[in-house]
Amino acid sequence: MELLYLDLIEKAVWAGIAALGFGILFNIPKKVILTVFILGFFAGIVKFVFLSIDFNVVTSTFLASLFVGITSIPFAHKVNKPIVVFSIPAIIPMIPGYYAYKTILGIRKFTFVKMDDKGHEQLLNSIFSNGFMVLFILFAITVGVSAPMLLLGKDMARKLKD
Amino acid sequence: MIDMSKEKNIRNSIDLLLDVCSLMMTSGANTKRIIDSVNRFAQVLNLKSHALISHKSIIMTLIDLETNESYTVVTQIPRHGVNYSIVSDVSRASWVAVNHQWSFEKLYNRIQEIKSQKRYPVWLELITVSLAGAGFARIFGGDYLNMLVAFIATFIGFSVSKTAHHYKANTYVRVYLASMAASLVASLGILYGIGQHPDIALATAILFLVPGVQLINSFNDLYNNHILNGIVRFVSGFIIVLAISLGMLTIMLIFKLNVLG
Secondary structure, three states, X not given: OHHHHHHHHHHHHHHHHHHHHHHHHOOOOHHHHHHHHHHHHHHHHHHHHXXXXXXXXXXXXXXXXXXXXXXXXXXXHHHOOOOHHHHHHHHHHHOOHHHHHHHHHHHHHHHHOOOOHHHHHHHHHHXXXXXXXXXXXXXXXXXXXXXXXXXXXXXXXHHHHO | OOOHHHOXXXXXXXXXXXXXXXXXXXXXXXXXXXXXXXXXXXXXXXXXXXXXXXXXXXXXXXXXXXXXXXXXXXXXXXXXXXXXXXXXXXXXXHHHHHHHOOOHHXXXXXXXXXXXXXXXXXXXXXXXXXXXXXXXXXXXXXXXHHHHHHHHHHHHHHHHHHHHHHOOOOHHHHHHHHHHHHHHHHHHHHHOOOOOOHHHHHHHHOHHHOOHHHHXXXXXXXXXXXXHHHHHHHHHHHHHHHHHHHHHHHHHHHHOOOOOO
16 A cells, blocks of 8 residues: 555655656746646646546546646746746646557558458547547546646736736 | 836836746736736836736737826737746745836846756756656555556656657657657556556556646636636646556557556
């Protein structure tokens, strides 16, 4: 059990590092580098914890992005920077790269390898399940991270003005 | 001699506001944020701005609220490259300018200052992005050897991307070449069986090319009813994803990799 927690925390640390790498790539201000790491780390924790208690990948990703969307609002207030500066690098590690890769592999095999109908059926199955997974995870990320901003949009603007 | 470009008149103002627009558009701000910021800047200068912002060009009309004089200019937007420091600083400047009623000259100087800021050094970008690639490999369940392969593959892919950018290659060609280079290194890992899940390194080595900002801005624009801009961003992001997968497919066909099942 302890080993499982360690594994979870280590993965979350790497999620934080990935968030930070993308932050540097997007040239975020120096002041927010640590914040981006922390947000990426906790987003990872939220996602992996929900995954470990048998939540669906799409749901856990949505909850983790929602978490990032909500927690970046107070951070943004504190240092007077737009929310996107923290939130987008922090959610980048959740991009469904592996599912996208499997989708492409399936398409490649479907097009270039000769096989019988049963093989084709299996491949179609894998292309569609992985492809829709990619689509829904992307959707979960974007909705989750921008919902708090959209809902609080007007209030935020008024508060920043004061 | 007085610098003519710092004098406040409607011609110089529209040049400044167009500069702000194109700066934010190339740096990866969503359309709503650009329009809000430009409106605030116009308010400070006692002008009213109306802008049509698209991916490659901007049309803007400025109306002087005192004299009712108006001016319309169409301008082209240069190449895009995400830079959140610029987005953050311009947004912030627009709020401060409203609160402190900045003069035209002060506004002009601040924008020039923001434009001349340096990015992070290339070596730092290279190392952190490669570490991010290694991190992805860990997240998707790879072991340390897979992470090493992902690190090297990302490093080489990113160098290729930077070099192509330096030679002003077409964006999609640049992504294709970078994806090919990264997959080439990662497939060596598969050929020689490095680590337990060498295919994870192949899947994660190209993730640094994924147009995350583009796709998220696309959804943001769609939600804010800038539908046309949202569609444009989505299509351009989609072509980038296609270029990534094409680069990977090319390498797989060359090496006759058969990693699925």
